[in-house]
Amino acid sequence: MKRKIGVIGAGGWGTAIALLLAKNGHAVTLWARREELCRDLLKHRENTAYLPGVLLPANIGISNSLEQAVKSKDIVVLATPAKAVRTAIEGMKDFITKDTIIVSLSKGLERNSILRLSQVISQVVGNEDRVVVISGPNHAEEVARGIPTATVAAGYSLEMAQQVQEVFMTPKFRVYTNTDVVGVELAGALKNVIALGAGVCDGLGYGDNTKATLMTRGLAEIARLGIKLGAETITFAGLAGIGDLIATCTSKHSRNWQAGFALGQGESLEDIRKGMVVEGVATTETAALLALQEGVSMPITTALHQVIFAGKHPHQAVSELMLRDKAHEIEDILPQE
Numbered sequence: 001m002k003r004k005i006g007v008i009g010a011g012g013w014g015t016a017i018a019l020l021l022a023k024n025g026h027a028v029t030l031w032a033r034r035e036e037l038c039r040d041l042l043k044h045r046e047n048t049a050y051l052p053g054v055l056l057p058a059n060i061g062i063s064n065s066l067e068q069a070v071k072s073k074d075i076v077v078l079a080t081p082a083k084a085v086r087t088a089i090e091g092m093k094d095f096i097t098k099d100t101i102i103v104s105l106s107k108g109l110e111r112n113s114i115l116r117l118s119q120v121i122s123q124v125v126g127n128e129d130r131v132v133v134i135s136g137p138n139h140a141e142e143v144a145r146g147i148p149t150a151t152v153a154a155g156y157s158l159e160m161a162q163q164v165q166e167v168f169m170t171p172k173f174r175v176y177t178n179t180d181v182v183g184v185e186l187a188g189a190l191k192n193v194i195a196l197g198a199g200v201c202d203g204l205g206y207g208d209n210t211k212a213t214l215m216t217r218g219l220a221e222i223a224r225l226g227i228k229l230g231a232e233t234i235t236f237a238g239l240a241g242i243g244d245l246i247a248t249c250t251s252k253h254s255r256n257w258q259a260g261f262a263l264g265q266g267e268s269l270e271d272i273r274k275g276m277v278v279e280g281v282a283t284t285e286t287a288a289l290l291a292l293q294e295g296v297s298m299p300i301t302t303a304l305h306q307v308i309f310a311g312k313h314p315h316q317a318v319s320e321l322m323l324r325d326k327a328h329e330i331e332d333i334l335p336q337e
Contacts, residue, residue: 082110082279132155133188154180202257218249218300
């Protein structure tokens, strides 16, 4: 069944998903916050800022009006930066109904409340069963060009997740379902922190052993926090966990890796953030607070927080991580009671 879908956010990921859905035969409206970007998309049918060389078909409508993009839609897809999710959902809540399915593509934690983004959406619209989260190793540049990949649609309601699976599934975009929203969201948000660290390691000139160690132990601390908050352990071994972590820590497409690399090379965070949104920076701050609040050990996240926000030199942070107390590998993954 073909659906009417509004995609909120015309960055690379929002544009790529709008393209995927339109190719699947759905009636898609892509909302751009900035009027200048909206005019450019209408004129060139190409997102030259975020996805140059990828043309948008005629069955993608372009709008700067939230009402036009959301009203009477069966599904609304949120593809804004994490910090804009609450503002976006507040702006559209009067145009959606109790039957509207809301799909979140955003990855992060809300800064002040430390809520997961599906919690923010549910708090505003009041119906968590209609919220589905999509997360996985999905670089926009590759999805837009039809390079095969897979992802996870996680919903509080399996039926809603299955509906989203049906809508998003293509021969080049395989969608699995899951009901562990907590695990899928935390994995998607926190892997950006580890990707920053992976970029720092590469920027410092460390090798493959270092990055493999960082990624493996990074996944351990992501899982440790997730388990404490009610996530399923196996989720972190899946596409939203290790899959997304590998893609984000090793790809030059990853803005978090790029930012970490620049930090490792000695560039200032202020200069790095001028040209791009780096979700991992804000998430490092909120994740460190959440770990403290929950009493969960997250040494890599804590070390990166000290590098970004307290001026610690990355070499010193790595040295301190290596000299931590001895631990049993498997037991150390579990939250301490």
